[in-house]
Amino acid sequence: MTTLTRAEHRAPTDETPPPPRRRRSPVTWVRRGGLSTLVFLLPLVIVFGFFSWFPIGRSVVMSLQQTNLVTAPTFVGLENFRHVLDDPLLWTAIRNTAWFAVLALLFGYPIPLIAAVAMSEVKRMKGLFSALAYLPVVIPPVVAVLLWKVFYDASPTGVFNTILGWVGLGPFPWLQDAGWAMPSLVLEATWAAAGGTVIIYLAALTGVPTELYDAVEVDGAGLWRKIWHITLPQLRGILLITLILQVIGTAQVFLEPFLFTDGGPANSTLTVLLLIYRYAFGNSLGGDYGAATALSLMLAAFLAVMSAVYLRLTRSWSAS
């Protein structure tokens, strides 16, 4: 497969040139298939128009409005942005989201890599190893969270506390402590996602040209030097990509804090997306949709920067 960017550059060139430009009557337009082309484009235009282009435009308008669907919307300029930036909870949410991202990198970045490198050397039952690693990814995320909520029971007879009790540890508070809650969330999220990352790395590892290993072995390189000087540099591209994707993904984390703790204890797991949700849907007497879209756009701006970085990296990588 080629990159997105390449496909774009190439697509228009390898085809017969479009018919020469001249004024056409509607009849010839139809005869040339203009109408049927339109029919084929109809689903795309309708679905994207209603459910993508229109809402995107609407979000920009709404961020400048005070609107709750009950009273008529009024334009308030940048008031929504000011209100959001003045909200002390915003900084709590940003801090928490960043903390989630850092923890997710600490837990979820090295372990799948180590596992994948070790698994790539497995000779027998490779399929079993992959299947086991991938199993948690198959479980629906909501089910996984609800199951781990039971595991995280903070009483001494909770599942994890019982196991750790066998070796004299705990009982730990897990979700019931402002310091413990976020790492607990990340642990579950890592468990749920790591298998997928392992499989990506495994696939990438098969792409490392073996001649490179042959070459350094001639120089007498040992295992660690081979990993350090061949394997990791060869994986550099995919590692960068998963890194950026993880940052983009964690910036939008919602499911775990929503279902595990609803942002608690004491707002210690309130994330940016959860705050957006609360702005929009948290008040029983009508949401603050203006503030919600304003914060969404700010988050989007951040993600756009990350995407730009990501694109730069992938472009330079695929060019190399």
Next chain:
Amino acid sequence: MTSTRTAALAAIPLALALTLTACSSGDGDDAAASDGPVELTVSIDEGLEADALAAIDDRIAQFEDENPDITVTTQEYTWTGTTFAAQLAGGTLPDVFVVPFTDGRGLIERGQIADVSGLVDELPWADGLNQNVAEAGQDADGDQWAVPIAAYGQGLHYNRTLFTQAGLDPDSPPTTWDEVREDARAIADATGQAGYAQMTQSNTGGWILTTLVYALGGRVEDVGGDGADDTVTATVDTDQMKDALTYLHDLRWEDDSMGANFLYDWSSINQDFAAGKIGMYVSGGGNYGNLFTQNAMNPDDYGVTVIPLEGDDAGVLGGGTLAAVSATASAAEQAAAVRWIDFYYMQKLTDQDAAVLDAKTTAESGQPVGAPQLPIFDQATYDEQQGWISEYVNVPLDQMTPYTDAIFDQPLLAEPGVATQEVYAALDPVVQTVLTQENADIDQLVADAQTSVESILARQ
């Protein structure tokens, strides 16, 4: 839910027999009958046990029999602060739904529910409503847009079995906060379960914390305190608030008698209490019905008493439930909706035959009859109604006497009147902090909460 239709069909013979005996009670053959067929969607609690659903289906069959033009369908619905707005904005609420007193004023001011005051005024009981209760469903002119169907005063629910296991007498529950603390500790030590637990999530943390503050003589909002105007000031930073939080802090950190879960909302604390994991907790006094129908609580375990009141101006926080009609309902649907509210919620409180029919139907399905409530009308009407249904009462009333004997003597205080849910939401993290951080700085927490409530009130 089993198919409503099938269950309703099966119930028709019974319903017919019942309505024959009850027909003298019908409030006449008035206009609605000529309006043509109406389909009405009414709310029922989420997650009901099968028997509870059967009881509701029976009541629907009776109603449809009295009102042949109206077809009733049910929709599962439980009010929660975080989902109601989406349902309201989305127009997905049933035609008849219930909201807490705290939302009544806001909904009415913004015209988000139908103005059915004209229809309500025609009902025989309309001017008999207890004025304090009626106000929750009235607009500024005193028009009754929404109907109060139940009122509660907070109670202290306790698990009699855990009391016994801890060597405590379940018939003499604690009467002071110090005794609550002692008993909680005894339960925690003896059984390993939470002696006392408290809600902390989805605005319920603020709700119960406010209850404790009221019980110690404090308030969280002051309306027109100094002058003649009705400006509202935040009164969060008070000694009573600090005392309440210090009290919780001591139970949690000095006694370790609050168990291991500090993230409870209304339904999850009910669930754990019904499962025998909680010794005592504070919630609405009429909570027995939900514990039984949604969480299958064993009646033998259940006990309830009044909240200890200490200090000057102490009172018990009270609230209630309003039945409201969707703003999108047509005129015919509004008429049908008010008839349903009258039939399902109100007649059983005011009319002997209706009360007996309701109690009999409910009891025959094995559902609770007779759980204590506060009067919607006056005390006399309430006592009279309790007399009508006494033979069907199947809840352990004697286990509720510590509550029922004392609740009517307690001064009832309304919930904070302005931006109630937002103020509660601002207090949630305060309770959570005290329960999850041993070195929480209560003075600082309270001062911060004062600031955030001030800014909430300033935006109103």
Next chain:
Amino acid sequence: MSRWSTGPTSAEAGVLTRTRRPRPADPDDRGILSQADWRRPAVRRGMTVVQFVLLIALLVIGLAPLLWLAKAAITPTQDTLREPLAFFPHGADWANLATAWTRVEISRYFGNTVVIAAGSWFMQLLVATTGGYALSVLRPRYGAVINALVMATLFVPAVVLLVPLYLTILDPPLLGRSLLNSFWAVWLPAGASAFNLVLVKRFFDNLPREVFEAARVDGAGPFRLFWSIVLPMSRPILGVVSVFAVIAAWKDFLWPMLVLPDPTRQPLSVRLPALADYIELDVFLAALAISTLIPVLIFLVFQRMFLRGAGMGGAVKG
């Protein structure tokens, strides 16, 4: 595509950027360790230990939670609460499973999940194939504009759409009635996936043009060309899009929670958290076990396809 999920998602982009040419099958079949390394006893022994540890770790991480869930599903509540790791101290309670399936109506929510996944799948295929065909094969003049507009949405994160899309569902322009509580509210937005379109269009771009020309000469119109030539040639990419579509729909939570507030319309993912408050722990765990069993079985049957798809860029993580 799945919206608002955790973890390193945007697998989309992962697929788009995979540039590695697959290594030709290596007769030598070596990894980091060479055949010579493997002949050394120290390496052999070391690797055996490493692999044993790895296997144990994977069993504990991947399988143990599921086995515990299977056990807890048929264990009475009090046993699970008091001794969560004891093995049936008071016997098994098989009735939990039946209770979960019938009284808690997991069957209904399971059915909703299937309907939602099937509709989303169809919608995504419809939009991607017709749109990709028009833009790649028919190529109208204005195609470049539409293509650019679609590509632009690839870089707008889903979170921006949350509130405005929700309000659009509440009050869709021109339609005059709310789509809330209608499956269309999930199906239609699922179709607006630029990622699918890119995948399909790029595949169509690479189909041999001569075949199209030959068909045209034989008198095939655009519909015939689409249905009889292009679609049959595109089975591989349609399979990939289908797997992504079904899995994403199966896992989605926030969006169906917002637009399907009526419990009788909700899929498993939305209904299960609400049920936790109303049903006893043992029955709840049985419900979780049933909800897990089905995707796990599908995974075991189609293992190869899943892992290949995941390797292609982790897209399955959705």
